[in-house]
Amino acid sequence: MSQSPKYMPGSVDPATYRKALGSFVTGVTVVTTLVGEAPVGTTVSAFSALSLSPPLILVSLARKSETLAHIKRTGFFAVNILSDRQSEIATRFATNAGAGKFDGIVYEHGQNGAPVFSEAGATIECDLEDSFSGGDHEILIGLVRNATIEGSHPPLVYFRGKFEEIAGALPGI
Numbered sequence: 705m706s707q708s709p710k711y712m713p714g715s716v717d718p719a720t721y722r723k724a725l726g727s728f729v730t731g732v733t734v735v736t737t738l739v740g741e742a743p744v745g746t747t748v749s750a751f752s753a754l755s756l757s758p759p760l761i762l763v764s765l766a767r768k769s770e771t772l773a774h775i776k777r778t779g780f781f782a783v784n785i786l787s788d789r790q791s792e793i794a795t796r797f798a799t800n801a802g803a804g805k806f807d808g809i810v811y812e813h814g815q816n817g818a819p820v821f822s823e824a825g826a827t828i829e830c831d832l833e834d835s836f837s838g839g840d841h842e843i844l845i846g847l848v849r850n851a852t853i854e855g856s857h858p859p860l861v862y863f864r865g866k867f868e869e870i871a872g873a874l875p876g877i
């Protein structure tokens with residue numbers, strides 16, 4: 705039986721592929737670093753635990769991301785895991801607004817200097833351990849140097865292109 709080239713194995717329909725990826729529920733993070741005295745960062749859902757010992761995490765950033773270029777220069781970054789109070793921050797950091805992204809954001813410098821947000825559900829500070837090519841993205845491996853947990857607010861959740869709140873759905877939060 706002949707198949708349309710569009711649906712040959714390994715040639716997934718792009719729109720279906722995007723929708724399928726969007727059906728995977730994720731948390732939302734803002735990945736930051738410090739360039740001189742200038743904070744930079746971007747919204748990232750492609751974050752994952754990788755290893756407990758040594759403590760490693762990974763994030764995947766588009767090759768065109770300015771934040772990616774900055775992290776490869778500085779060699780360190782922080783992952784701010786957002787709470788459900790921070791959807792406006794997630795939206796703002798998903799743009800190319802440059803330094804203006806941090807206007808009015810309350811943050812401190814973590815041990816490695818990268819901005820860690822007050823009210824983030826948790827923060828993870830990393831040295832850039834390695835990076836790998838992944839198509840139009842790069843996979844950054846972070847060696848975790850410090851972590852904090854705020855934890856009194858439910859996490860911000862992203863599903864099918866929308867931010868969702870799950871307050872009340874999780875026991876103990």
Ligand SMILES: Cc1cc2nc3c(=O)[nH]c(=O)nc-3n(C[C@H](O)[C@H](O)[C@H](O)COP(=O)(O)O)c2cc1C
Pocket residue numbers: 732745746747748749750751764765766768769770771772794795797798799800801802862
């Ligand atoms: C919910 C959400 C999740 C996102 N996740 C990622 C991601 O995992 N990796 C990525 O490269 N971009 C992701 N983006 C898009 C970037 O935030 C966006 O392209 C941003 O403008 C890049 O900024 P920069 O060039 O200053 O780094 C996401 C956007 C949103 C709204």
